[in-house]
Amino acid sequence: MKTQYLCSDPLTVLFSALMFLCSSAVFAAAEDDIVWELENDAESIARALELAAELTSTGDQEVLEHRITLHFGDEDIQQRHRITKRYNSSNGVADGTDIVYWDSANENITFNEVTVVSSAGRAISFNPNNVKVIDSNGYDVFTDTREIILQLPQIAVGALSIVEYSTVIDLKELSTPFMIQHYLQSSLHQHFFDLTVSWDTRKPDWVTDFSELQCEEDVSRLTCNAGNIPPVDLDYSVSYYDEIPSVTIAETTSWEEIGEIVLAGVEQAAEFTQQIEELYQERFAGIADKPAQVRAIHEFVTKEIRYVSFSEGVHSIVPHSLEDTVTNLYGDCKDKATLLWALLDRIDVQSYPTLISTNRFDASKASLPGVAYFDHMIVCVDDPDLGTFCLDPTDIYSSLEMVSATVQGKLFLSLLGDKVLSGTLFEAEYLWYFIVQTVSEILQDGTVTEQQHRTYGDYYAASLRASAASYDSEDLVEWAQDMYQETIAGDKSPEFELEGIDTLDRLVTLKSDTEYADLVAADQPLYFTDQAFWLRYTASALTMDNEVYSYRFPGIRYVGKYSYVVDDAWQVTHAGADLEYISEFGALNRTVTIEGNVADIETEITVPKRIVTLAEKESFNKFLELIQLESNFVVYGTLR
């Protein structure tokens, strides 16, 4: 199936493509590693029924109770979760599959109870043979997280489910300090939430940003609880990790310690062996200058090393060796980043690996140090000759000069030994940057010919490459024609010439030639209307739809140069307005010049990235709407 291209949803195409790459993980089946000690505890069932009788139904499905106990022992860390749910409608029943997230590399998990209680009060046991374990989507290269899928039997309206499981982490096996961040809101209403943290000798740090969570701490115990936690509000464009309140419990550590631990693993994997030296000599040593070498190394690691998430066991933190990666010609984020880092080091480019949390923009949400925030690794260059920039070796569509859009603005931790940098990564002012140059000739017989060059920069170029990725090279023209037909004219199949679509250059250019017959009346005064369709489409796609949360607008920069060459049968009299719209959100400027019978219309739009609050939504959308409204052109002329 072809990947849906840019015109359908530009913001999700690249993301989807990357997700596809990062989710095609290889992993061993883990069902056998789960321990089942199920029992239908009468007391537990009675407690669930008691809660059900007490609590008024809220929503299609609800959590009556979620209890977590966490014990920091000297040898291990034990967790226990007990979740009681009620199903109130057919919609709730339809969503009745339960999922438990499991860090299989570090945790031993035991299910203590999985029971369904029918509305009549009858207990139904779960058959462990009906469990499935799948790899979590995303860049889960550091946690090796799995999803344990529990298909609960005989869920019906009015039924209750009780799931209780415990995990044990052996501290001797844990390569980085323990940290758990529990998000306090979910898609379900929670009537009771209860957290108990205890410790033997090492008191953990903890922090919460949920004001409703009532916590008490004594010398050996922390207890927190909250009632009636509403479900999280869903919205169109949200970074939920930044919005949902959480409670974080972690072993005492520092960012420096985290950085040193991870860097030690990367350095161990980055040993430059003879095989790697031979690779270097063969592929890169002969390249004349350092910038060209960097470009070649980046292209090699990005395009020739296939992305495969293979992060079992110790490799959830420590990358595979360079030899493994080069021999296999595949690797995960950190494998590719380690290879890139090592090769850059070989040509004396100063760089460092950098951990990225692809789900988090807000650094304040990571107030306790921990590696669990991070799910991705890139390499940042800080070289006196080359400047400062970052390379994402898993992004097979972005140019060397561009920080991959999936990591821009995200929480990062640079692995510089004892000089750790943390915060949020650089974010481009204008993520969507494109230039449209069009020359249209209006002929005496009413025919209009159009030559158009669309040049897309950086992220837009990467997005187009992603959308074209599923097309064979001979079908790329068809891809471009489809896009043209959906955006401009459904009955036209222009001739296309594509540049940069299969390289990692900064720009992608699509050149088209089209002819429209009988577009203007030959014997009438000239009244020719046209539109900056591509601009209109992009502005429309970036309108703020959010109703609950602020919107992270990625920024647009657009330059449109439209020239209309009119036959001498007419005298051009006017070609629209000069525009000078300046607002708090950006600027829309246009100049119109008429020289003889040629009208030139040059438009520049700059709407920088920003966080658009709900209070600003109406005004912001009005500005984007204005951009669409002013995408119309009219060329007037009198008959000679």
Add this chain to the structure above:
Amino acid sequence: MDTPSDSNIGIKLRPGWQVFLLTLGTFGVYACLWFYSRAKEIKRMEVQNFWPWLWVFVPVVALAAAFALNNLADAYCKLARSKGSTATPRGLGLMGVMLMFVVITFAVLERVSFSSILYTIALLSFAAIMLMLNNAVRNFAVEIDCLDTSGFGKVRNIVAGVFYTLGSGAVSILIIILLLSEYSGERLNEEVPFVSENGQYRISFPDGWRANHDSFMNTDSLYYFLGPNMSEVGIHEYTGLSIDDVVPTRMLNLQDVLDPIDCKENRSFIANTFIRKVVLICTGKELGEDYSIGSAVLVFEDSTMAELYGSFPTENPSSVNPELERIIESFEPLPL
């Protein structure tokens, strides 16, 4: 296009018959008071094209003038005949006075209109009587002193009564003229607010501009203003249209009117609002004369629009009339 109603502009209309009777009963004094006390309302009526006072006041003056003229003429002729003199021909003298008043009236109004004709009739009636009276005093002054006072007393009483009534009317007329000149003169130099159902606007006019009430370019303007040298400005409001309907329509019209034509269009926000101002100004020749014709459209956030449309003669065919540019620049919504 929406037209504001009386109640929207806050004018309280009085019954005309009351004004008529009171004016007759007070020999015109009430007319003076009435006009004086309602000067502001009359100005707003001007803007809104309401003219009830003309139908009350002018006929009174005209009828009274005609009646007085007849009586005075009879008395004058009778007296002249009794003195063996022949009656002075009225026609030529009246003609000269009439021309003088026509010139004065036109100078004030700068335009022939129904109202100016009414003013002229009223003024001529009064002027004729004053002329006859002046002739009587000049020709018979000595004889009057020697006459039986009762013989001329009737005439004198008539003259006095008529003079009083018409004098009051004359003052009223002067007030009207002053009101008009005041409205069309200094006041238009200031920022003039206009209130309608759809919005409030502000325009700054140069010296010599005033409001007028005639239709403009064969369309109904909410407001219409006249300036020197046949310059004119109208304001229109639109609902249910888009700027891409209004501007092309204007442009195509102008293309028909001006030949050759040279146009410039600008669009921007007003201050820190999302109200757009779209300005289209074209220069060219209309019937052999150089003209600047401009349109400034305020596009409000609810998509309603107000357009100021002006036509100005220009001395230089390659440049826009600076007064047109200034007026267009000043056209803004209120309050910002």
